Amino acid sequence: MSSSARLLKTALSLIPTHGFTRAALAESVLALPASSQHTAPLSDTAVSALFGEGDDARRTLINAWLAEGISQMGNTPRSARQLEQSSPRPSIGDILHQRLRYNEQALQYLPEAFACLATPSSAMSIMLTPLDPVPAVKHAVKIADEACYVSGDESLQLSWYARRAALAGIYTAAELHQLASPQTAHAFLDSLLASSSNLHHSVAEVGLFGGYVMKSWQGIIRSSGVF
Template sequence: MQASSRELLKLAVPLVRTHGFTRDALARSVLSLPQPHAEPLSDSAVSALFGSGNAAQKTLINAWLDEGLQTLKTNANGVPMTVSLALHTRLSWNEPVLEHLPEAFALLASPESGIPPLDPLPALKHTARVADEAAYLSKDKAIQLEWHARRASLAMIYGAAELHQLSSPETAHSFLDSLLVTSSKARSALGDVATYGDYVARSWVGLIKSSGVFA
């Protein structure tokens, strides 16, 4: 029976640790099947299954992000989930692939032409999804009462911690704790969602430029 692209994507996610968010990781996914192929997929097969050029890599990045959210749900089983635990768990998901994340974020933000200007919407969507899941799993009634404001605050906090993690991995969790302690101040400092969007956009552009992906 031939494996589906969805099955191969799931098998490719663990390969990101050693092969990055690459077409090669996707090609090698068939080597992890219960009845593995003798050799990796051809480049044309990768394109047919996952998209041509950078589209295949973006498919893998999004699959990895989805798996990161699924990890939160798995950890929630039998364990009282708090917002703090959820955000720390998601931050830990990044740790094995930190060296590959700047380029991955750059690819997500890049337009189809591969030429800037960069699009910050993938960053906003990513951090908002983490915030939504953390709030939902925690069943925090206070969050439910002020959903939009609190979600924006949590998304900002997680986004700031994740950006910090890329430059200072060893202090990322303590930095996240400090932001959670002062979350009300962080929210008022950034204001509304529009201001938050501007913050993320500027931060991602700075990160991507420093990564040298578009140098």
């Protein structure tokens, strides 16, 4: 593992206290094992050299955190009922619930993190497109795709796309709800999964799905007061 990758991984453990900030990246060297620890945080110049200038460094950290969340979905424990039935895989519901639990460590910082990802890097792009929808859609699709993979979903052809679009829509709605009402997020997710056939039809078209996810992210970002 390269030094930058090692520091980035260490910085993930600082997100609950430092948020998705350059400071978390700078102080990652202080959280290394004793044999590798530094006596002072990285300089701003070093953070830029290792992780990117300005908000690009924050985007590097946010994307690493999102990737770790995807990775942990593969470790979803099976429910007691599944163990009794010797089911080899967790259910879609269990997997999405675990992904919501992953958010809990950084919940207060997520609106600003999503705003950072959705804000184009260049000034010209910001003038033309204040919010970029691509990161929002990628985030939702990756979670839906991993949930299907981990659960063993074997949908084919058009059903493959429709299934993932529906699950991405369900998860995005649950994530938005989680930011507004963390205590009821899991119950809300269950209610969406129970009525997923309706959502399946409403977001199956790619264009409609993309617009739905982006509107959800806009709601998340605006609720935080970032914009």
